[in-house]
Amino acid sequence: MGKKLLIQDDKVPGIHTLEVYRQRGGYASVEKAVKTMTPEAIVEEVKKSGLRGRGGAGFPTGMKWSFLAKPEGVARYLVCNADESEPGTFKDRYLMEKIPHLLIEGMITSSFALGAKTSYIYIRGEYFYVARILEAAIDEAYAAGYLGKNILGTDYSLDLYVQVGAGAYICGEETALLESLEGKRGNPRIKPPFPAIAGLYGCPTVVNNVETIAAVVPIINMGGDEYAKIGVGKSTGTKLISASGHINNPGVYEIELGLPVEEFIYSNEYCGGIWKNKKMKAVVAGGSSVPILPTDLILKTAKGEPRLMSYESLSDGGFVSGSMLGSGGFIVYDEDTSIPMNLYTFNRFYHHESCGQCSPCREGTGWMEKIAHRIVEGHGKPTDVDLLWDIQKRIEGNTICPLGDAAAWPVASAIRHFRHEFEALIPKTAVAH
């Protein structure tokens, strides 16, 4: 049994209400923070905790917070990224739906640390009902004095709002999110300037994932040093994993970082093994954007060490034999899965979601979808697999935002590890040209 710090109470009846949440110790971090700590001290605890962003990139949260510019007389903002649209990822929805006050508590404590007086939770439009749950919880928090003017009788005041998007994966990219929150198309901005200098309305802004902000609560309650003892190496703390695909028990699991991948997949406490007594073929470990790995490489690194659920272990071997922890969207595929067909669903996704600003991404994702489609339909040409490889290489690193890379990596890894499956679909009679 690993430690749980976030969703241990998810099955407690009424945990979505302030009353029950408080009975389980809720809002202690707000009491502690606004009454007994300085904003700097909170940032220090988060730094000590080693917490890394849970939205996908894994950037150290305390460091990100310390980059926030603090010009005199200019508003600062904390914006929570609840856009959650990376295929395979549904943990933020679970957390917000089951324990909405945990996110709100984290938002208050974090906003205090950053000196934000207004904060927003930007949630994907499809989660409208979750926004309703959050809004009901926010109303309760206002009524109890955790939000609004003079929180718990201190000088600190904060307003918190939920903003609903309208269906666009790209709005999860932090600068696209800010554009969308300003009422515009979700076109990512060219960086620099980074949001820490010029973000929402041109003001210094921190954008953090739902789970990152929720993790601030146990960090402030237990102290950064204690938090850092949980997990393995530089992968401190716990992580929510969204498990889906061909497993017996799909769902959201909180794991202590460092859990062996094999245990996660086969233990009944977690995924419970592969469905229908089949064998596993491959895993996408961190959401659709990260490289897919075949069974041997997801269970063990190329050096033969057991692969662990941690930032370092999952990326061991680079993109040649490794992958990434990403958003924790863990998709498992059984032995009968067509990897080319699965790739085609990703190609279609990225083409649909490209905002169209950069030609390598806009055109490249379209071409990849088209070529993958003709391969799976049995009309592929002998040169198509090389062509796919070539296109993904030309996208990677040549775009304004990382969506281009995210579209390229699944293609590269599927070809790298499963080339034979693509070639097997190309008709023998096809002529090259």
Next chain:
Amino acid sequence: MSKPITIKFSDASLAEIHKIMSRYPEGKHKSALLPVLHIAQAEFDGWLSAETMDLVASVLKIQSIEVYEVASFYSMFHLAPVGNCVFDVCRTSSCWARGADDIIKHIGKRLNIKPGETTEDGMFTLKAVECLGSCGTAPMLQCGASFHENLTPEKVDALIESYKAEGKRKSYTDRDYKNTL
């Protein structure tokens, strides 16, 4: 020049719109655009006509073009009429792996339409969409604010019957969502 606007928001919607506009700093009310478009779509027959978008522009005191360019970017905004119940069926990897294509086919056969089409009686629109954050309960579809998960053909049949019996327009903004696992 746009045509004169002949429609207006209900008082309840206007009150909600003003509440939303108060969430942003002075002069930044354009931020209300996405939430207000959702309200407009729900109020005016489930889609955004040019007139509806002009109304939104006038309420927010921005140019109509600013509304059109945003409405056309986001996939939840419909720029043409749709049925009362729009079935957004996910077909991305995790859902595909657990049979989403069969679900889409099944719905299509039941309703006698293809993805992108609306039934003749204007009751249903079928859409094949990308990941909706329900990958662990795949296959799934969204209708209005409700998520219907772990779908089987039998469940889909029952859903179609219950939506038919209800006979109401479903919107993403509905407060009476009925998720089914």
